[in-house]
Amino acid sequence: MHLFYQPSASQQTLEGEEARHCAKVLRLGVGDLIWVTDGKGKLFKASLTQVKEKEVKYLILESIEVPARSNRISMAIGPTRKAERNEWMVEKMTELGVDEIQFLFTEHIHHESIRRVLNPERLERIALSAMKQSQQVVKPFISLHRDFKEFLAGCKQNNKFIAYVTDTDVPEHLVKQVQKGEDTLVLIGPEGDFSPQEIELALSLGFKPVSLGTTRLRTETAAVMACHAVHLAQLI
Numbered sequence: 001m002h003l004f005y006q007p008s009a010s011q012q013t014l015e016g017e018e019a020r021h022c023a024k025v026l027r028l029g030v031g032d033l034i035w036v037t038d039g040k041g042k043l044f045k046a047s048l049t050q051v052k053e054k055e056v057k058y059l060i061l062e063s064i065e066v067p068a069r070s071n072r073i074s075m076a077i078g079p080t081r082k083a084e085r086n087e088w089m090v091e092k093m094t095e096l097g098v099d100e101i102q103f104l105f106t107e108h109i110h111h112e113s114i115r116r117v118l119n120p121e122r123l124e125r126i127a128l129s130a131m132k133q134s135q136q137v138v139k140p141f142i143s144l145h146r147d148f149k150e151f152l153a154g155c156k157q158n159n160k161f162i163a164y165v166t167d168t169d170v171p172e173h174l175v176k177q178v179q180k181g182e183d184t185l186v187l188i189g190p191e192g193d194f195s196p197q198e199i200e201l202a203l204s205l206g207f208k209p210v211s212l213g214t215t216r217l218r219t220e221t222a223a224v225m226a227c228h229a230v231h232l233a234q235l236i
Contacts, residue, residue, distance in 0.1 A: 039139035078190025094130035108192035178233035
């Protein structure tokens with residue numbers, strides 16, 4: 001199906017890139033049927049009433065409330081030093097299904113280059129495209145937190161994990177620790193991992209250590225693996 005994004009159900013108009021894609025790429029015409037999502041879990045069946053490159057109008061024929069997952073999935077990550085890796089990470093986690101992607105200022109990231117590696121508008125476009133491509137109706141909330149301690153203190157999920165291992169202490173894999181049906185948050189460290197002080201802080205605030213396997217993973221790979229593990233834990 002052709003899926004489009006319009007955050008306001010009352011507007012019934014596609015503009016910008018959504019309109020161009022409908023009119024010029026897909027070459028849809030008046031009377032054609034499309035699906036529209038608000039990115040918050042609602043899906044609308046609609047019929048096109050006007051098709052122009054800069055503005056497409058439609059009439060909603062049916063409104064569908066798509067059942068939400070019983071568990072919300074949040075990923076909190078120290079961003080990598082390369083923009084394309086952060087973008088790939090957002091794309092893949094969105095395809096898997098994630099509710100929140102929260103980038104964290106940590107001790108081992110280059111704070112002065114954060115604007116270069118995290119472009120909020122571009123990340124939103126990537127998440128939107130991935131949501132539509134994977135035929136989902138929930139667009140993840142993407143944010144940046146500058147105060148690591150404040151962020152951790154405000155986390156209320158029942159399942160709170162921090163992914164790290166040491167040479168002497170290897171915790172159980174994440175998939176074995178997730179409680180089914182419970183909201184889950186996983187902390188993923190940046191290149192260089194979390195500092196000992198950050199790990200100690202997380203543990204003191206109720207985060208449980210988890211493993212993601214026997215190999216050392218890049219930040220973006222670990223984030224995608226963790227997101228998948230949370231989904232997998234609901235099935236086994």
